[in-house]
Amino acid sequence: MKVEDFDFTLPEDLIAQTPLKERESSRMMVLDRNKESIQNEQFTKVVNYLEAGDCLVVNNTKVLPARLLGTKEETGATIELLLLHQKDGDTWEVLAKPAKKFKPGATVSFGDGMLQATCKEDLDQGGKIVEFEYNGIFLEVLDQLGEMPLPPYIKEKLEDRDRYQTVYAEEVGSAAAPTAGLHFTNNILDQLRDKGVQIAYITLHVGLGTFRPVQVETIESHDMHAEYYQLDESTAETLERTKANGGKVIAVGTTSIRTLETIMRDHHKFVATSGWTDIFIYPPYDFQAVDGLITNFHLPKSTLIMLVSAFASRELILDAYKEAVQQRYRFFSFGDAMLII
Structure with a gap:
């Protein structure tokens, strides 16, 4: 499959240069894979799309001022x-x-x-x-x-370095933020808990691969850089219980999904483990761990848009991105969110 198949036209002014004043004020596109439907929401409505018994998995890595x-x-x-x-x-x-x-x-x-x-x-x-x-x-x-290692497409100076950390950041070690989690506030997390949704924590330290573009013509020729991950016993038990009871596992960010799919690939169930993953997810891919994904809008021809295209479909994702451009969604690290269910 060619890297060019994941290209799209993005006006430069849609690349978010600064975070919004309030984390949870982002917009959220909801993409239903089965219905092939698109809805435009505010991120605060994310609570409506998860049910009691579901499990939201977040990456608690903390960015170094690297x-x-x-x-x-x-x-x-x-x-x-x-x-x-x-x-x-x-x-x-x-x-x-x-x-x-x-x-x-x-x-x-x-x-x-x-x-x-x-x-x-x-x-x-x-x-x-x-x-x-x-x-x-x-x-x-x-x-x-040190300064926060903002991606090269962000030209504005970050006034508050905490805005490049999630509210649940704890394990120091990343060279970049797991940006899908930047939308969450403690208030939204509390609303989810009150609804009966479990919040589970994994760690993947975002590393070199985030900063390197795909420089080959075919996807199969690209080598992913390895990143360190860990999942503890409590999270493993929560995830196993969620699956056994028929709940859905919703990953926040591509880092969470890569961690969970790596563990399921290697162990065929959720277990407490740690190690290095260079998993590269692109179409076609049979997801074993995750039922839903909250993510941001990604760069053209990036490994991240390839991953979300594997979770939905390339055609559906590119249609959604076309609408996101038309609706003037904010893109990339400080941009808006997409929920894929």
Whole structure:
């Protein structure tokens, strides 16, 4: 299947540059796979589409302020590092920009020497292995010096970094937010609980794959970057009980769906486990874990639009995206939501 099959025309002014004033004020397109119908709603109505006995699965990863701007000690050149994941101790995998100016042995200083990074190894496509030196606690230093790693299509400065975190973010480790969860407020989550909907938490730390476009002509040729996930015993029991009782499992975001489908693929049931997944979901795909999906509107030709096209159908998704453009929905990270049932 060709990557071009997942292209669509998107006016640039529909790319949301800033979050809305209130999280839950987003719009929500509801796509019914069986009826092949589309409804336009407000996100606050999401409560109406879940029933008692259903389980909403959210990704509780927390975004690191992972973007660092520093100065190369040898030349004074400006170097940007984006932290991707911790390898061991103070050794991290990062993206460097410009990568050619940060070779093994070079050192970059941040915050007048408060933090230093020495390049240890070159990787593909601008990736580096670096070792950090600092005094104190690394996460506290990073919180003081780092910026939120907003995607390259967002040009506006983020005034409140908490708006690039979900209200349930807890497990530190992501290089990007699981953006479908940004719409939820504690009020909406409480309404769902009051209705009898279980809220279950998984973790997938969003990594390198989020920042790299598909650069091949055919989908089958694309290699997904691995990301770390974990699911605990309580969530596994909740999900097994939901399925056994005939409830629906509704995943919030493509990160949640990838985690759940990985576990079901490997174990044929929900179990407490952790590991690295490079699962790549595209049409046709037989979903085993998930009955519904809440997601945002994704980039043309991205692995994410391929995933949602596998969950619904390519034709239905592209029709929905065409209507979303006509209805002037907001796209991408700070954009509006889509519920697929």
